[in-house]
Amino acid sequence: MTDLPGIVVTGASGRMGQMLVKMLAGSDKARLVACVERSGHPWIGRDAGVAMGGAAIGVTVTDDPLAAFARAQAVIDFTAPSATVEFAALAAQARAVHVIGTTGLEAEHHAKIDLAAHHAVIVQAGNMSLGVNLMLGLARKVAAALDADWDIEVVEAHHRMKVDTPSGTALMLGQAAAEGRGISLDAAMVSGRDGITGARTRGSIGFSAIRGGDIVGEHDLIFATEGERIVLRHLATDRAIFARGALRAALWGQTQKPGRYDMADVLGL
Known part of the structure; x- marks a missing residue:
């Protein structure tokens, strides 16, 4: 030993x-x-x-x-x-x-x-799981295949004690999507919407966070356009x-x- x-x-x-x-x-x-x-x-x-x-x-x-x-x-x-x-x-x-x-x-x-x-x-790494890292590769491929008519949103949920927002994994997913689309995440990122924000900017990448209970980690990467959506999801239960x-x-x-x-x-x- x-x-x-x-x-x-x-x-x-x-x-x-x-x-x-x-x-x-x-x-x-x-x-x-x-x-x-x-x-x-x-x-x-x-x-x-x-x-x-x-x-x-x-x-x-x-x-x-x-x-x-x-x-x-x-x-x-x-x-x-x-x-x-x-x-x-x-x-x-x-x-x-x-x-x-x-x-x-x-x-x-x-x-x-x-x-x-x-x-x-x-x-x-912002996330050490195999599933999330596979999801990052999928995120790049899907984003590369879709133009800016497809809006991108990252929705994440964690336990009430988590102190940072967005989560490291959410940022990794946003970065992967930005890389697939060939843009800068810093320039495209929108988070913490509140009040009368107006229509979303074409090509932006939005982030939303949920905090509550003992949620280990849930992440949705949503690609949405007129009439359809693609959702990549990872749920951590342990x-x-x-x-x-x-x-x-x-x-x-x-x-x-x-x-x-x-x-x-x-x-x-």
């Missing part, structure tokens, strides 16, 4: 963090070697399994990410943009594969991640699909050269 790749989970107390800890604790493909949380968090110094309300797993939660990363071959990170860019630099210093599932990243964050990717393997995808990315990254990759690379799509 000791020859299995060692993995660190950051943000261990979060929804995805706990899912990853549970998956890795029972994995025959990798070892959970450390759990990281922010300084002052009540889990610091506690066994991660006990902190989650279960049995001890022999892994103590720490607030020293560099020391944790130095003992690992990969870091799986579903935290917040400001934390992720710090982890990217530290993972690069430790030469550990950094798998990033954090959403809400902006240009300044991506620039710092790009710098870290000169020294280590980074796999970053957060474990993202954990499995992240682990697959962490293992895949072990044999890659430093650089920045996405799930399409991991899945060979």
Whole structure:
């Protein structure tokens, strides 16, 4: 078992963090070697399994990410943009594969991640599931086949605790549609409609978000014209699909050269 790749989970107390800890604790493909949380968090110094309300797993939660990363071959990170860019630099210093599932990243964050990717393997994606990444390929093909007489709308739904809108997956779908149509998403994107907005602009790509309950993730990409609609849909019912995808990315990254990759690379799509 000791020859299995060692993995660190950051943000261990979060929804995805706990899912990853549970998956890795029972994995025959990798070892959970450390759990990281922010300084002052009540889990610091506690066994991660006990902190989650279960049995001890022999892994103590720490607030020293560099020391944790130095003992690992990969870091799986579903935290917040400001934390992720710090982890990217530290993972690069430790030469550990950094798998990033954090959403809400902006240009300044991506620039710092790009710098870290000169020294280590980074796999970053707004969604780690196979189904979503297949849907992205379909989105490009459908958008390329339809002209601007077909309106494009992205509708997404998530649990009440999600803090960013649109979701990372929604933005990925919008970007894929824009690429298929040969336009800039930044120029075509319309979100948060309110009040008297007037008729939609031809060629725009609209975004709508639903937040409520414990919805794991639902995404519709709608192509609509006079008399007909095409709807591409992905429904996530179990957060474990993202954990499995992240682990697959962490293992895949072990044999890659430093650089920045996405799930399409991991899945060979």
